[in-house]
Amino acid sequence: MEKIVIELIEFLQKWGLWQDVTILADGKAYFPACNNEGVYCGLPNVKITVCENPEDYTIGITDETDCYGNIHPVWKNFSNPEHILDMVYEGPLYMLLRHDTYEGIKKSDISPAAWDYIFAHTEILGDYIYEKYELASPEELLTQILEDRFDNPDYTAWDPLVFDTWEEYQEFVNGEVYETGEENLTPAYQRYGTYEEYLTDIEISESLSVEDITPVWEQMVLDAKKEFITESLNETGIISIPEIAGDIITEFDNIFDRYGLWYDFGFSWSLTCYRKDAF
Secondary structure, eight states, X not given: OHHHHHHHHHHHHHBTOOSSEEXXXXXXXXXXXXXXXXXXXXXXXXXXXXXXXTHHHHEEEEEEEOTTSOEEEXXXXXXXTTOSEEEEEOHHHHXXXXXXXXXXXXXXXXXXXXXXXXXXXXXXXXXXXXXXXXXXXXXXXXXXXXXXXXXXXXEEOOOTTTOSSHHHHHHHTTTTHHHHTGGGXXXXXXXXXXHHHHHHXXXXXXXXXXXXXXXXXXXXXXXXXXXXXXXXXXXXOEEOOGGGHHHHHHHHHHHHHHTTEEEEESSTTEEEEEEGGGO
């Protein structure tokens, strides 16, 4: 029982679901500490109390109809009388288990491992990167670099050391400068401290490849990940990613399966476990 409780807490902490949850097992109640204190088997923010009667947590009010058709509220307990393991919950875990959605999660509560999964299995990072850089790949970054150097609308490629006259350059570009008004722009080489720097940059740019700028792109992606995690999407820092809810539920179900258990819901806010070999 201790092993499955540890796995459940690890799972809940991984996905930012360790809030408004109580696990009842082996005569104990496990729940988050109000002040984030307490350590259990290396897991932070875990408080434990003695729980001699799990039904104190799993009992609730439901409606029953008598033989005359009248509806009366009655106290009921739908948990397994054996009380192998029970859970009661509100908040994000309630939304996950009862409504199949992953929402209302504090970004700061999500673990690095969970963020890696989120970034790998959703479009959330790609959308953020595009919003931040207006780029979606290292290929687009290379294009942007080259366009900035050779197709910058604020500069002209006309070089008096290459073309003796403006007319000669105009003939070289097939008169395209008439359409852009390029004759009034600053020559590109004047962006550099020396003319030698300008020539060196041209030489480097002409041989620049996607492989060359991939490390730059990878750093940009890393920076975007860090910013996305630390910067709030709104004032509360709450995030919702419903598209991965099914994957998270499967991970949750597999924990019970590994221990030969299955669970059923009692009320909408509780579940109770049974042994697979008991049926």
